Amino acid sequence: MNSIPGIGTGGRITMAHGGGGTAMRALIDTLFLEAFSATPHTAQEDQARLPLAPLVAGGDRLAFTTDSFVVEPLEFPGGNIGTLAVCGTINDLVVGGARPVALSAAFILAEGLELACLRRIVAAMADCAREAGVRIVTGDTKVVPKGACDGLYVTTSGVGVIPADRAISITAARPGDVVLVNGTLGDHGAAILCARGDLALDVAIASDCAPLGGLVEALLAAAPNTRSLRDATRGGVAGVLSELAEASAVSLTLDETALPVRPEVEGVCDILGLEALFLANEGKLVAVVPQAEAEAALAALRAHPLGQQAALIGTVAEAGPHGPSVVVRNAFGGRRTVTMPSGEQLPRIC
Amino acid sequence: MRFSEAFRDPALAEKLFTEIARTAETLARSRKTPVTVMEVCGGHTHTIFRYGLKDRLPDTIEFAHGPGCPVCVLPMGRIDDAIALARRPDVILTTFGDAMRVPGAQGSLLQARAAGADIRMVYSPLDALELARKNPDREIVFFALGFETTAPSTALTVLRAAREGIQNFSLLCQHILIVPTLRALLEQPDFAVDGFIGPGHVAMVTGTHPYEFVASTFHRPFVVAGFEPLDILQSLLMVLRQLEAGQARVENQYARVVPPEGNPAALAAMRQVYETRPDTAWRGLGTIAFSGLQLRPTWAAFDAERRFALTPHTVADPASARCGDVLTGRIRPTACPAFGRDCTPDAPLGALMVSSEGACAACYDYEGARQVA
Numbered sequence: 001m002n003s004i005p006g007i008g009t010g011g012r013i014t015m016a017h018g019g020g021g022t023a024m025r026a027l028i029d030t031l032f033l034e035a036f037s038a039t040p041h042t043a044q045e046d047q048a049r050l051p052l053a054p055l056v057a058g059g060d061r062l063a064f065t066t067d068s069f070v071v072e073p074l075e076f077p078g079g080n081i082g083t084l085a086v087c088g089t090i091n092d093l094v095v096g097g098a099r100p101v102a103l104s105a106a107f108i109l110a111e112g113l114e115l116a117c118l119r120r121i122v123a124a125m126a127d128c129a130r131e132a133g134v135r136i137v138t139g140d141t142k143v144v145p146k147g148a149c150d151g152l153y154v155t156t157s158g159v160g161v162i163p164a165d166r167a168i169s170i171t172a173a174r175p176g177d178v179v180l181v182n183g184t185l186g187d188h189g190a191a192i193l194c195a196r197g198d199l200a201l202d203v204a205i206a207s208d209c210a211p212l213g214g215l216v217e218a219l220l221a222a223a224p225n226t227r228s229l230r231d232a233t234r235g236g237v238a239g240v241l242s243e244l245a246e247a248s249a250v251s252l253t254l255d256e257t258a259l260p261v262r263p264e265v266e267g268v269c270d271i272l273g274l275e276a277l278f279l280a281n282e283g284k285l286v287a288v289v290p291q292a293e294a295e296a297a298l299a300a301l302r303a304h305p306l307g308q309q310a311a312l313i314g315t316v317a318e319a320g321p322h323g324p325s326v327v328v329r330n331a332f333g334g335r336r337t338v339t340m341p342s343g344e345q346l347p348r349i350c
Numbered sequence: 351m352r353f354s355e356a357f358r359d360p361a362l363a364e365k366l367f368t369e370i371a372r373t374a375e376t377l378a379r380s381r382k383t384p385v386t387v388m389e390v391c392g393g394h395t396h397t398i399f400r401y402g403l404k405d406r407l408p409d410t411i412e413f414a415h416g417p418g419c420p421v422c423v424l425p426m427g428r429i430d431d432a433i434a435l436a437r438r439p440d441v442i443l444t445t446f447g448d449a450m451r452v453p454g455a456q457g458s459l460l461q462a463r464a465a466g467a468d469i470r471m472v473y474s475p476l477d478a479l480e481l482a483r484k485n486p487d488r489e490i491v492f493f494a495l496g497f498e499t500t501a502p503s504t505a506l507t508v509l510r511a512a513r514e515g516i517q518n519f520s521l522l523c524q525h526i527l528i529v530p531t532l533r534a535l536l537e538q539p540d541f542a543v544d545g546f547i548g549p550g551h552v553a554m555v556t557g558t559h560p561y562e563f564v565a566s567t568f569h570r571p572f573v574v575a576g577f578e579p580l581d582i583l584q585s586l587l588m589v590l591r592q593l594e595a596g597q598a599r600v601e602n603q604y605a606r607v608v609p610p611e612g613n614p615a616a617l618a619a620m621r622q623v624y625e626t627r628p629d630t631a632w633r634g635l636g637t638i639a640f641s642g643l644q645l646r647p648t649w650a651a652f653d654a655e656r657r658f659a660l661t662p663h664t665v666a667d668p669a670s671a672r673c674g675d676v677l678t679g680r681i682r683p684t685a686c687p688a689f690g691r692d693c694t695p696d697a698p699l700g701a702l703m704v705s706s707e708g709a710c711a712a713c714y715d716y717e718g719a720r721q722v723a
Contacts (some may be wrong), residue, residue, distance in 0.1 A: 270354060331363075332401060332403065333426075336401075338715075339715055
């Protein structure tokens, strides 16, 4: 569909959609509010108003997070910039043990963006939030001239409530604990590389973009003493584990043969000289749990649709003489240290 | 057959480790110093570190990490040349990903891009040609890097551009040759390498014959090798067995990819398009005669240096980094005073710290902080 009643018939965003006049009003009313199931009546105020009582009943701390999304291409197998934003913000809340409540979404739209594309993105965001049981309650739209932004940028913020009995922290990993992931590494990073099309690799890899609230609840029910949780986005599992080792002042040893990686992702990595351990994920988390709860945690993850390929990938030990580290032990008995990736991963020449 | 699994099989690796240890032990009885084997390619270096192979090998075997990583031997002046071209408002400069971070005297291409130059990363010279077709009002310059492995695809791209009459495409040609460079290394009097794990992908183009001089003139075993861990281990064993038998031959471990005569079509394209330069500067190695390629006069229209009347920049290597000694196998990366201190992957002083194929970056990434005392 190329024209949306009331928004204009050109089928594209124009500067008028950000001008504060009727075109902007129509865009907000018919595209955003409709998708996010808010009525123009409730959206007349300049702010969302959340009743305190249910929040207080749910826990003793408010979790609050924000994130901006600038991915290219805007749509890719397994998701789009909108689902990325919703999932990313929800996941940043749930890895703190929070139950997400509400999100905001602020859009920067480029003049010339196809309305049909915007509508698909917004619809997908609404679906994703609904599935996760979270409402998108406030937002903003700006339009910038063509060329000033790459189609569409979105910033989402989220609030959630942390139940009183949860104390999940990146500083809480202890020697003797084990490290789990809920599935295959690097799917999102590889999907984006392939979706950009300039590699001419004919391989179907879908992003793993997914909200992890349900999975985290299942995990915490089975392993109530879970120490640390992190969603492994930019920098991949390696980046997250480097931070975790540093923050908890421990050393981590990973078993390379236990790392779950799709063969097609491994293939893309081999061709480009990259490693799945460093590629971004959007539906994967790293969990550190006490050894005693490892089995229950793994079983709970595997019983959830987003954790069927969950694996125990490593163990936590005291930091060595040179301080915290992440070491990968491979099938040959060789060891290598994994360091925080520096800058973006660049493909090798040959 | 899944090649990635077959050539990473731990059980087969175990057999090779055992046999390598046995052969190394025999060799150690007849010599005082460790056996030093140079793996020529950056890809080999990467595999050695990536799979932690050194951990499983006896102390009597040392690797010297050779010069076969194209970005690692890129002299600073050449980066400055590329930046000078990229700063022209009419130019879009294109190049491979890992060239972006290499520091020149004027900073890196990434920094030049941040300062406003139009620099784009491509995966193939054909991507650059496509950019030229799509942007007829801009000058597309491809910063052409690499050994005999990538030189043919650049040559074929020039031929295609000529055939299609594309006028806004040119090369900043930094293609280099491994054969004269190995000779230059071997001619150095204190070059203490006992044998070579030879460049598999270069040999796929050149064939194995050009390396005969290593065995016949310089009496070193030379085994053309693949890039999977089992390839490296088997090749190492082949080198050790030659040393044990007192032999020096060229052998081909990578026969599944490398024909002895190489790739005649690729070689023909290279001959048609390039000639050798009298002198080419290498980072860390100085100037090596006839080791670099430039476009033949027939293709002058595609030569960015002539097209834009470029004055080449010459910059001395940074004095505090001992890149040359690492490249020639005289010292291990960690013995360089700059390693991990003034020179890290975030702020590389020398190019060996840039690419994950570079001996220093591989060492830093995979052996990490434990190496910095």
